[in-house]
Amino acid sequence: MKPFDYVAPTTLDEAVHALAGNPAARVLAGGTDLLAQMKGGRREAPLVVDVKRIPDLLSIRMEEGGLRLGAAVPCIRIATNADVRAQYPALAEVASLIGGTAIQGRASIGGNLCNAAPSADAVPLLIVLSAVARVAGPGGIREIAVEDFCVAPGKNALGEGEFLVDLFLPKPAAGFKAHYLRFIPRNEMDIAVVGVGVSATVTDGQITTARLALASVAPTPLFVREVTEALVGKAPSAEAIAGAAALAEAAAKPISDMRAPAEYRRHLCGVLSRRALTAVLQ
């Protein structure tokens, strides 16, 4: 690893200044991606800006209309937060799915999103929870829908000098359920071969909202909008689920690599979508 400069701002303004005019600078939250990349020689950073001392990035709080989740909050705090567990149980689950206990003490959901890996476990769930990212930068504050946040493998929608401040998750309506299902060949220490996030609201026996997003089958986490169109307005049924799962399978654009062949990933999209939708619609 090459030597680098390190700063730890304590306010959003300080962080904006630290990052300004330094396009090669990298933001450090938990560091479980960045530090591994730097140690492995896959990324160099002349300046590392540690955002873990900025209070906005470390808070979890319920607000009018939803949950505001600081970008650097470690997974263990999310998984054990009473509000999250009560209102967003699928988010608590995914936070305890990422890494082992030690990693969960550092790794953040915000970092998982910013790293923009196609296999990121949290992102499909954030998409189906309709999360919105709030980012700060030289141009002030702006918002980006999570499904638009990842633009290519390892690339996000942040402009020069911008960083993620927090995520806003709308308050779930009555009858709303969400679920993330991941397939890995081992039972731990593995990268999703396919991940499926689903959410749906059932009101009076009718599906009123439905979202499905996939991990590891496209250059970015993939929001399958067709599933929403196919399910909303229908009654939950095995046929409806099978149809939606087929759409997910068709939408996938997987590649073959050392983690799995493309055709197997596509097959899994159908199997996992069916299982995840069954879990939220049954």
Add this chain to the structure above:
Amino acid sequence: MSTSSYNVIGTRPPRHDGADKVTGRAIYAADFQMNGLLHGAMVRSTHAHAILKRVDTTKAAAFPGVVAVVTADDFPQTPDRIVDLGEGETPVSHLRGNVLAKGKVLYQGHAIAAVAATSLQAAEQAAKLIEVEYEPLPCVLTAVEAMAAGAPLLHGGDTNVTAHVHHAMGDSEAAFAGAAIVIEREFTTATVHQGYIEPHAATVLWNNDGRVNVWCSTQGSFVVRDVVSCLLDLPVSAVRVTPTEIGGGFGGKIPVYLEPVAALLSKKSGRPVRLVMSRRDVFEGSGPTPGSMMRVKMGADADGKLIAAQAFLAYEAGAYAGGMVGAGAMCVFAAYDIANQTIDGYDVLVNKPSTAAYRAPGAPNAAFATESVVDEIARKLKMDPLELRLRNASREGTRRADGPKFRRVGCVEVIEAMQAHPHYSAPLGEPSHAEAKRGRGVAIGYWFNIGLPSSCVISVNADGTANLIEGSTDIGGTRTSIAMQAAEVMGIPVDRIHPAVVDTDTIGYTGVTGGSRTTYATGWAAHDAAQDVIRQMKLRAAKLWQAEAVEFADGVFQAGERQMTFAELAGKMSETGGPVVGQASVNPRGAGGSFAGVIADVEVDTGTGKTTILRFTAVQDAGRAIHPSYVEGQMQGGSVQGIGWALNEEYWMNPEGRMMNASLLDYRMPTILDVPMIDTQIVEVPNPAHPFGVRGVGEANIVSPPAGIANAIRDAIGVRLYHLPMNPPAVAAAMGGQK
């Protein structure tokens, strides 16, 4: 079988090295520190097969902090000759060429040059400045492709086949013609790595007096001594090797990679130099075990008596001749008494790292094929699979196709123990969900074990304790299992013996910690050295008491009415003639082979193709279990590695011969969450050729798990898999789950 006639053997005392290991004080190879230490970095080939047109080290040598740079040209260019330095017969040019490539690179990761600098960062940056010009050649990655006409040739000539092993007895063709049932199937297995947790590391100081000191992680300090002296054209006595603690080896730390290079760097710099492999280096630059293609044909009569067998085994050698097919050919049908056999094995060069031993090397591949076919025969005949095996089991007097007749072996007893085990009759239980299916499989396996020389010296202390020194690197608790054999003879508790593994100057030649030989052979040396101690102490007692004859039993010396404990007599050493030092060297023949078997229950998710191991029982003949906990540990370790072979492990190569999953994240060895508690049952059929009946137990336990799991998957889903690993995509494909 009872071990009650012993005081120490069969008990479970704490290990002597336990405190240092659990407190982190034990010194492993990369922990070793010296004043003035330089840090090394290697340049490795980015091509699987290429001519080295140019290696230019100029810029690296000029980089700040760099003290020495070496390439293959820095080795003494001695004329080529065949040597056997503990790994079988090998040309010196192959040993030298694998350590630093000359003229040609034969696999991606093949070492080309090395740099020593005052910091690791400087060494790594300088290594990147070494300019290597390649002329790429087509590469060949499997034994089948490498045997085909027109395949790229690694070492010239007209074939990549470096050896053909042929064993035959009876007339298999004629016997097949008379068989009621004949099954012939083809199997393949992936290249897999031992996956020891500690990467290779070595520190070398070429001293001013011309002696070369090596500290390294190795399974054979004398192998390192002999290879380093050979490649550097020094007498063996010029090299002293001190083995550090070792974080696993499984056979992979028998070959020598870093030490000769660190020695060259130390010679050039005049300072100690340390080289440490990364995990990627370990996967790409050390020796995995061969991928293989096997065709096995077996015939039985209507009663389930196996009457004929044929095997065609093509094993990858890797980049240099001398792979594991010979052992595979010895083991492929060893579990069965079959009168008519033909076995052909081929050692085939491919553009992968030169293969190394890995726990019963060559045998798990062969057993996967044989035990799958035997399972199919049992199904066709509607016979219980263990009953079929028992009916055909090898026993004393059974001749193997490769020549030897078995002496007393425990194949029958292992199968009977499997039949009687509660696991075998327990219900499988209901599947955990609607898309899951469960199945049970069994398999057995054999490993022959080896002897080789070992030395042991025991010095008695005046306080009634003894220091025991030996030369076998302790991987599986062998300090204690060796010391226990001495303690049994000397009639003292094992905690009064202080065992130490010492350097090559300090103890007589000792073969590798491999072939399951350490508790057997070094334990035998300890037994003999302890007897030497007792013989001398009896003389001391006789002198003290002016007695004709002194008896010794249970730690007490006795002549008539007079008696003294071991400790009391030890306290009188100085007045009876000075220190008592016992010693022994052995070179035993007759390492008793070990049979083992598994019962495996699996659940297959038919949606995803993922296999979960629900319950797993390992049974093995230990001859005599010196320390049952360590025997059980070996059985569990072999089982877990076998589960890795079965389910996920493989070198995933792209067509250019680059390993794409050279990390512990993507290589997918089983974690603790992927295996159930492995139940063990030790069988004891004493080896008549060992003073305590010991058979080596390190290896036979990995032979049958892949086949047992394959048979369980077949039982669960009704489809048999013929390739390892049986990973989720493969199982899903076999069920037709993919479109």
